[in-house]
Amino acid sequence: MPSETCLSAKEIFEKSQEVIPGGVNSPVRACCGLGITPPIIARGEGDTITDVEGNTFIDYCMSWGALLHGHAHPEIVSRAQAQVARGSTFGIPTAIEEKLARKMVEEVAGLEQVRFVSSGTEATMSAIRLARGHTGRSLFIKFEGNYHGHADMGETITLPYNDVEAFRSAMSDEVAGVIVEPIAGNMGVVPGAQEFLEVLREETKRVGAVLIFDEVISGFRSQFGASQEVADLSCFGKIVGGGFPAAAFGGKREIMQKLAPVGKVFQAGTLSGNPVAMEAGLAALELASLPGFYEELKRKGEIITKPVREAMRGGCLQEAVGMFTLFFGPEKVERFEKLDHERFGEYFRFMWERGIYVSPSPYEASFISMAHTDAHLEKTRDTMLEFLCG
Numbered sequence: 001m002p003s004e005t006c007l008s009a010k011e012i013f014e015k016s017q018e019v020i021p022g023g024v025n026s027p028v029r030a031c032c033g034l035g036i037t038p039p040i041i042a043r044g045e046g047d048t049i050t051d052v053e054g055n056t057f058i059d060y061c062m063s064w065g066a067l068l069h070g071h072a073h074p075e076i077v078s079r080a081q082a083q084v085a086r087g088s089t090f091g092i093p094t095a096i097e098e099k100l101a102r103k104m105v106e107e108v109a110g111l112e113q114v115r116f117v118s119s120g121t122e123a124t125m126s127a128i129r130l131a132r133g134h135t136g137r138s139l140f141i142k143f144e145g146n147y148h149g150h151a152d153m154g155e156t157i158t159l160p161y162n163d164v165e166a167f168r169s170a171m172s173d174e175v176a177g178v179i180v181e182p183i184a185g186n187m188g189v190v191p192g193a194q195e196f197l198e199v200l201r202e203e204t205k206r207v208g209a210v211l212i213f214d215e216v217i218s219g220f221r222s223q224f225g226a227s228q229e230v231a232d233l234s235c236f237g238k239i240v241g242g243g244f245p246a247a248a249f250g251g252k253r254e255i256m257q258k259l260a261p262v263g264k265v266f267q268a269g270t271l272s273g274n275p276v277a278m279e280a281g282l283a284a285l286e287l288a289s290l291p292g293f294y295e296e297l298k299r300k301g302e303i304i305t306k307p308v309r310e311a312m313r314g315g316c317l318q319e320a321v322g323m324f325t326l327f328f329g330p331e332k333v334e335r336f337e338k339l340d341h342e343r344f345g346e347y348f349r350f351m352w353e354r355g356i357y358v359s360p361s362p363y364e365a366s367f368i369s370m371a372h373t374d375a376h377l378e379k380t381r382d383t384m385l386e387f388l389c390g
């Protein structure tokens with residue numbers, strides 16, 4: 001029997017704060033500054049979540065983009081359940097790890113080898129460690145507004161995103177590597193300009209530094225595959241675990257072969273390549289590789305994004321396939337911008353009170369899954385238009 005509760009969300013949240021810092025296991029879940037008690041979720045199905053009090057919400061958080069197929073997709077559930085019944089973890093190789101690795105290597109151009117880990121943070125941390133081991137240098141360049149997990153990145157320079165000149169002048173042969181989100185999702189959705197990404201490639205090549213694309217959000221989100229072709233290493237997470245804790249980093253064989261046990265860069269994990277997560281991840285990628293999948297995801301997204309973009313005043317809507325952000329304040333966002341938190345709070349509460357859960361931060365993306373029904377997308381669109389146009 002699953003554990004049942006008859007406590008209210010407020011009671012559970014208060015009790016949680018006694019034993020968990022802030023009552024949450026990841027800060028943004030606390031919905032700070034939004035004037036609500038965060039929902040305590042009891043279950044999810046398709047595009048809908050239900051809290052412990054029986055309230056339902058159309059969900060656009062989708063576990064921060066991990067759920068490309070919505071909650072409790074039957075195929076993913078049954079493959080994961082079957083694996084749980086065979087054993088949930090061994091710490092010894094299983095055949096499913098090779099299958100998921102091969103699917104990724106076959107589908108992502110330029111990805112020659114991958115290693116699985118358990119979170120996006122672990123993927124970026126390990127890729128950075130590998131780049132340092134490969135080059136024998138320590139300095140890293142990253143970009144403001146990009147998020148690469150919470151690990152301490154050591155010696156780094158932070159530059160403005162999409163700023164070619166700032167990047168060129170910071171680049172030198174002391175740089176071990178450059179890490180970037182090719183489609184940024186952590187300052188709202190801000191696609192990297194083509195010229196910017198090309199210059200990152202040229203300059204890293206020129207000084208012998210490693211270019212890392214952090215595709216923890218963007219991998220398999222907007223297309224089947226990722227932007228790996230031009231990077232040396234890429235990080236994946238979220239979608240590749242099918243809703244379970246799995247992530248990966250991978251790239252050029254020459255660099256990946258520096259990892260232990262073949263090479264000298266040590267990297268390891270008790271639950272790495274966990275078979276339940278691998279089964280779920282493979283099921284998720286197989287579903288996403290069906291013909292027309294991303295065209296349909298794009299069509300679904302545009303039910304909301306086209307009309308809302310046109311109605312937006314005092315801000316803008318930016319998107320990639322399967323994800324979008326309403327920015328309150330700037331008319332266009334190319335790099336990290338301070339946003340209007342008060343207006344965002346009004347927007348969030350307006351949606352929430354009408355049974356729609358958008359990602360609870362002005363700097364985050366909202367995610368469309370294949371499980372979002374047209375009726376729910378239309379309801380969301382109409383509610384956003386009502387908020388924007390009154």
Ligand SMILES: Cc1ncc(COP(=O)(O)O)c(C=O)c1O
Nearest residue numbers: 119120121147148149214216217
């Ligand atoms: C681009 C990017 N990289 C890394 C991470 C860290 O992943 P995780 O939260 O699984 O540790 C995230 C998390 O949202 C992310 O968006």
